[in-house]
Amino acid sequence: xxxxxxxxxGSQLSRWDPFNGMGSLYDSLFNGGSAFPMEVRWSxxxxxxxxxxxxxxxxxxxxxxxxxxxxxxxxxxxxxxGERKHEKEDKGDNYVRLERGYGSFLxxxxxxxxxxxxxxxxxxxxGLLQVHLSKIPGKKKEVKTISIN
Numbered sequence: 001x002x003x004x005x006x007x008x009x010g011s012q013l014s015r016w017d018p019f020n021g022m023g024s025l026y027d028s029l030f031n032g033g034s035a036f037p038m039e040v041r042w043s044x045x046x047x048x049x050x051x052x053x054x055x056x057x058x059x060x061x062x063x064x065x066x067x068x069x070x071x072x073x074x075x076x077x078x079x080x081x082g083e084r085k086h087e088k089e090d091k092g093d094n095y096v097r098l099e100r101g102y103g104s105f106l107x108x109x110x111x112x113x114x115x116x117x118x119x120x121x122x123x124x125x126x127g128l129l130q131v132h133l134s135k136i137p138g139k140k141k142e143v144k145t146i147s148i149n
Contacts, residue, residue, distance in 0.1 A: 043105045044082070044129075055115065055133040059107070062127035071122040071131055078120075078131065079108045114139040 046059040061069065061082060069082040083104045111117065111133065119134035 042084070042103065043107065046107070048109075052135070054135055055112075057109075057129075057131040057133070059129040059131075060127060061124065061129050064124070064127070064129075066124045069124060069129060071120075071129075073111070073117050073120065076117075077108050077110050078133070079106065080129070080131070081106045112141065114141060 044059045044061050046057060049056045049058070057078070057080075059080065061084075064082055064084055068084065069080070072079045072081075081104070084102050086102045114135050116134045116136045121132045123130050123132075
């Protein structure tokens with residue numbers, strides 16, 4: 001759980017297969033226009049900004065209210081959870097396509113040592129959750145260079 005996650009653990013060499021991925025292509029072609037759409041899993045989009053005073057996390061949570069969200073600090077990690085519930089469906093509704101995601105999400109990030117965990121504020125307005133993480137004045141990022149022998 002890093003503030004800025006990395007991608008992958010490595011790569012492997014493999015022989016090129018022209019038919020690799022045909023199954024998922026076939027599924028996307030035929031399930032994309034299905035009269036029985038599959039439910040979309042979702043995780044809110046977010047931005048992380050940093051200046052001299054704070055780190056600011058902005059997360060898009062359209063259609064959600066404060067009561068649907070939870071912001072916690074646990075063992076040096078910022079944890080944001082929420083749940084977007086399905087709208088009440090009318091028995092006469094006949095969906096052709098369902099793309100809006102519903103359900104629970106959880107995002108977590110380890111906080112740097114220079115974040116003041118006693119001074120964190122969160123606000124949610126107009127579908128935007130903002131978490132303000134104040135920095136400890138005078139405490140700087142510590143970068144330690146390791147010599148390579």
